[in-house]
Amino acid sequence: MKLLRYGDAGAERPALLDMDGRMRDLSSVIKDVDGTALSPESLKRIAALDPAGLPLVEGSPRIGSAIARPGKFLCVGLNYADHARETGKEPPSEPVLFSKAVTALCGPNDDVEIPRGSDRTDWEVELGVVIGTRAKYVDEASAMDHVAGYALVNDVSERRFQSERGGQWVKGKSHDTFGPVGPWLVTKDEIVDVQNLDLWLDVDGQRRQTGNTRTMIFGVAHLVSYISQFMTLEPSDIIATGTPPGVGLGMKPPTFLSAGQVVTLGATGLGEQRQLMVQA
Known part of the structure; x- marks a missing residue:
């Protein structure tokens, strides 16, 4: 569904x-x-x-974020070994957690803003996991019982804000429109194997990212269980599970987004997104 x-x-x-x-x-x-x-x-x-x-929706209305008002928008960093290495870091021994402000949430085809003062806005296609029931101290064997479904996420990032402006990554992850989610939530019964989903992302029609969730360092069940040891996961919370290689930061030379460019991305069974970059 x-x-x-x-x-x-x-x-x-x-x-x-x-x-x-x-x-x-x-x-x-x-x-x-x-x-x-x-x-x-x-x-x-x-x-x-x-x-x-049910009433048929006529025309082609705007599609909003697949999830309304999540309490938490959590992210997992460096969860693909080859992506970790392209950014100059070693694959982590435990999941790296950070958050995006929920005000970053937007529709899958909404314009994405390049922040004022930004020169390193980057792209990241990711599998998003959406929580359906409260999870606190859950073990890995029962973790998937707490998942409602999945959605495509673009974890848009400003790398200078993230790494060079002091403090934690949240500053580079939370600008308005930095969290396109959707086009829809796919309930977990429709996904046969969440650890075998193809992911892709193009910039102006040029393929930048190609990956598969089977190469995640920490799988979905592990992530849900792990995060629940540190905080209670509530229904509608979103977990963006990390990105495969091919981000702008890892290109030689590093290449970033500018106003007027178009990013398209998709994942097996989760649909596609399209975003025009605009200046904030």
């Missing part, structure tokens, strides 16, 4: 994608694609609906 949100920013409505790829409005069933809607009971109720009985 694929759940999504459509409409103007700040006024999105929930929907599901039917078997023919058409949007069906879910406003009569759930208020939004949020923590309440992602509970196992709610997802079962939505899955039991006949999509043909």
Whole structure:
């Protein structure tokens, strides 16, 4: 099942994608694609609906972030060994955790802003994991029971802000529009093997990233269990699980984004995104 949100920013409505790829409005069933809607009971109720009985969404409205108002937008750094090495770092022995401000969240095809003073805005295609039930001190064997589904994420980053402006990475990760999520949430029952999903990203039609989640250092179950040892994961929390090699920072010479460029990205079963870079 694929759940999504459509409409103007700040006024999105929930929907599901039917078997023919058409949007069906879910406003009569759930208020939004949020923590309440992602509970196992709610997802079962939505899955039991006949999509043909739901209002058809006409036209081509804007698609918003697949998740509304997550409490936490967490990220895992350096989770692909070859990406770690291209940035000049050794693969970590434990997951590297950081966060993006939830105000970075935006729709999958919204414009992405180049921050004022930025000269190192970079791209990162990632698998996003969305929590469905509260997870605290969960073991790896039961970790996936707490996952509602998955979504495509572009972990847009400003490398100078991230590494040269002091403090933690969050400053380089949290500018408005630095967190496109979607186009939809795919419930976990639709993904046969989350550790075998192809990922790709192009800049102006040129392939920059090609990877597969099987090469992650720490898999999804491990990450959910690990993070739950340090903080409680709540329904709708998003975990961006790291990026494969091919980021601008790792190119020779390093190459970064500028206004007017277009980034497109996708992942097996999770859909595609397209973003125009604009100056903030």
